[in-house]
Amino acid sequence: MELTMRTDNHESAAETDTADLMAGKQITLDELATELSAIDLRLRQLARAAEVPDTPVELADVIESLRSSASTVRETGERMGFLSRIVAGDVPLALAFPGGDPWxxxxxxxxxxxxxxxxxxxxxxxxxxxxxxxxxxxxxxxxxxxxxxxMTGIGIGWESKAAAARRRRERDAAVAVEVLRLPCEKCGAADGQQCKTAKGWPADKAHVSRQREAEAAVDERLGYLGDNPVAVPEAR
Structure with missing residues (x-):
């Protein structure tokens, strides 16, 4: 069986199922730290179990990779735990950065x-x-x-850069689907057909008018205005 590496940035259905990771609507840093701690332990357990597989295959490289991944996860988890103390107000913070810039x-x-x-x-x-x-x-x-x-008063309506980038990818994917649903006035491409050149060659890029119409339809459906989200349900 040929091994392939996943290169797309779109989430699978399983990745979007995050309800069991949090008690509320958004995950807390404390919950992140706990989940990462569990993953760290699981990876180390897998590394230990892989020392004696049920078939004679040397898994030294796999074991080392698992332990290395566990170490990275553990460091991230410890950092999240420290951040949870910071956001709770348990840690004193400087009023400004070394150069004097406020935050x-x-x-x-x-x-x-x-x-x-x-x-x-x-x-x-x-x-x-x-x-x-x-x-x-x-x-x-x-x-x-x-x-x-x-941070008093900051956070309402905010979302992370990663979330914004993900939603942008989802928007672009929806536009690509919508383009093929619309007929093109420029070249006469019908529903499901790609746009064509003057000589009749199919093109990857849609004509501007067809692309614009698709973007407008998707943006209205998703609540976008240009490149920026207008409505972000449950955003923090």
Whole structure:
């Protein structure tokens, strides 16, 4: 049997079934940490079991790969556990980054050009750095803040870059299907047919008018306006 590598970015039906991972509508960082801990243990158990398979096959490389994956998962889980303490307000955080740039609510209205612009929504590593600097500030008697204080009022209607990218891929896939459902006024391609050149050659790209009509239909159905989502149910 030929082995193939999955290269598409679209989720399968199984990947979208995440209800058992969380108690509420969105997964918490604490839940992420616990789930990752379970995966870490499972991978290490598999590595141990693979030491003595029921057939004489040397699985040393597989065992090493499983243990390496477990180590990566464990590090990520520990990081999520630390972040859960941060977002709960248990960890003092620096008021600003080393260069003096604010973050959270304080970053609104600022014009930082470096590092992707104002850090209104901090990244994992930014929070880790803020925690490190916050510990030093506390030891030196300087003022610190907490995540709940710094992020008051932020989060409603927000979604991660990964979620936005996934929904964009889903939108583009829906447009590709919709294009073939519409007849093309330019070349006369019918339902299910690709657009054609003036000489009658099939083309991968649809004519602009057909593409535009398909995008408008899908965007209206999904609640998009141009490249941006208008309505994001349950977004955080």
């Amino acid at each position: 959270g609510v304080a970053a609104r209205g600022t014009d930082r050009q470096d590092y992707g612009g104002p850090a209104i929504i901090p990244t994992v590593w930014q929070l880790v750095r803020l925690a490190q600097d916050g510990r030093l500030a506390s030891a030196g008697g300087r003022e610190t803040t907490t995540y709940p204080e710094a």
